[in-house]
Amino acid sequence: MGVNPITNLGKRAIGHLSDRRFAASSGVWTQSKFIPNQLQCRALVQSPRNSIKTGNCHTTRPFYVFTPRHLYSSVPSYSNKKMGFLAWYLGLLESRPILTKSVSSCLIYAAADLTSQMITLTPSSSIDLLRTLRMAGYGLIILGPAQHGWFNFMGRVLPKRDLVTTLKKLTLGQLTYGPFVTGIFFSFNAALQGENVGEIAARLKRDLIPTMMTGLLYWPMCDFFTYKIIPIHLQPLLNSSFSFLWTIYLTYMASLKKVLAGLVKLHHDVRTCEYEDVHVLWEMLKKNETGIARSAVGRKQGQLWNIVNWAKRAPFFCHSV
Incomplete structure (x- = not known):
């Protein structure tokens, strides 16, 4: 009256083994964890051979999705390389800010x-x-x-x-x-x-x-x-x-050169002098200071400090503050 159940079971086992062999050589079968049970039940209602009826819904076998091997291996690695450093850095910001x-x-x-x-x-x-x-x-x-x-x-x-x-x-x-x-x-x-x-x-x-x-x-x-x-x-x-x-x-x-604190004080002292010739000394000081700023370190310092020492040794020229 019907086909022997053992024969059907053998055919299905052989088909399952051949499918697994094909997946191992050309791709990957992965079990879907993202398809809701209701969708799986609804999709397999028209195929009773692949489901077992329990109550009002069909409890299906694990639903497998086939992905070619070259896509399965390349896509995640590309994403990991692209996002790996950013994820690592954000993790460090969280753990050791x-x-x-x-x-x-x-x-x-x-x-x-x-x-x-x-x-x-x-x-x-x-x-x-x-x-x-x-x-x-x-x-x-x-x-x-x-x-x-x-x-x-x-x-x-x-x-x-x-x-x-x-x-x-x-x-x-x-x-x-x-x-x-x-x-x-x-x-x-x-x-x-x-x-x-x-x-x-x-x-x-x-x-x-x-x-x-x-x-x-x-x-x-x-x-x-x-x-x-x-x-x-x-x-x-x-x-x-x-x-x-x-x-x-x-x-x-x-990186600019440091300011000569003594020169700043001398500028103040010279400004307080009451003699007319102080204008000449002041212009000489400014000229030499500009030369120091534009030249290598120490190139003009000797000339400037000679003028400074001369001014200090001339009490008749500038009284102290």
Whole structure:
């Protein structure tokens, strides 16, 4: 009356083995875990041979999807390579935020300083690796933790991202955070070069205000984009990325020669003299000081200090203050 059930079972087993053999040679059979049971039941209602009826629904066998071997092996590896570094970096930001931001700032400042040196490099000069180490140390020790603290503080105090809140963050950054980190940058760099307190103060008096005024042309638009769009945990990274171009300028400013504190005092003393001939001495001092700024280190210092010593030995020419 019907076909022997054992014969049907044997045919189905042979077909299953041949399918597995084909999958091993040309592709991969993967069990679908993403198709809902209801869809599987609905799709197999018209094929009772592949399902077992239980109640109102058919409980199906595992649903297999065939993928050719070259697609199965290449697509995930390409995605992993593309997203691997980003996922790794985001994981470090989550597990070790301060260290990750510090190392990022260190690398960016080192790269920016090397770029700045190569731009201004002359054929007779070479790369100053000590200067690069100073900049990298600033990024690692000071800027990374400072960025972490500042952006998290802004996120807690002003959590919104509307236009008014963003402008408040931008203004606070320009008035407090910007001058603080720039002043620390100049002081840190000068101290590592062996300058004393008076020389550091003279450098800040000379360089800080011009640097901040130049920063007003660059940082407001960078900060607006950072505060308005970027999540808090990625804001230090973007800020350091914007710092790359800024640091090229900043490292150039930090590499300028130190201010001669004694010369500053002498300028003040000469201005207080009451004799008419002091104008001649003042012009000589300015001319020699300009020569020092434009020449190599120490080329004109001998001439200048000869004039200084001559002025000190002439009490009839200028009274003391």
